[in-house]
Amino acid sequence: MDGYGGRGRKAEQDAMTVEIGYAVVSAVFAAGVVFGAVAGPALLFDLPDLLSRLLLRAGLTLAPIVFVVRAVSVVVRFRRGAQPSQPGRTNPDS
Known part of the structure; x- marks a missing residue:
């Protein structure tokens, strides 16, 4: 049953779904x-117009970059198999 999309395949799909949600x-x-x-000071304080616009643009530029880098790094780390085969179990020799 595992060879045709059984429990093993479903568990892998569920694990990937959870990992994507976490990412x-x-x-x-x-x-x-x-x-x-980055942009908080521009929103909280009365700064000069040029500095305020610069901080807002920097925040609006950096936030999507950080989003993509973080999401991709989490999914790539998961794909490399960093997950233990038996969570919560220790090596019997330890």
């Missing part, structure tokens, strides 16, 4: 933090 959520969080750190 998206953590990427949104990282992008939000970067945007807040």
Whole structure:
């Protein structure tokens, strides 16, 4: 049954779905933090117009880059097989 899309295949699909969800959520969080750190002062304080526009544009440029880099790095790390074969189990020799 495992050879024709049985439990093993379904478990792999479920694991990938969870990993993609984690990648998206953590990427949104990282992008939000970067945007807040870069553009936050422009939104919170009364800065000169040029500096305010520069900070907002920098935040709007960096946030999507951070999102893509984080999402791709999480999925690539998962594809390389960094997951243990039996989570929570230790080596019997230890």
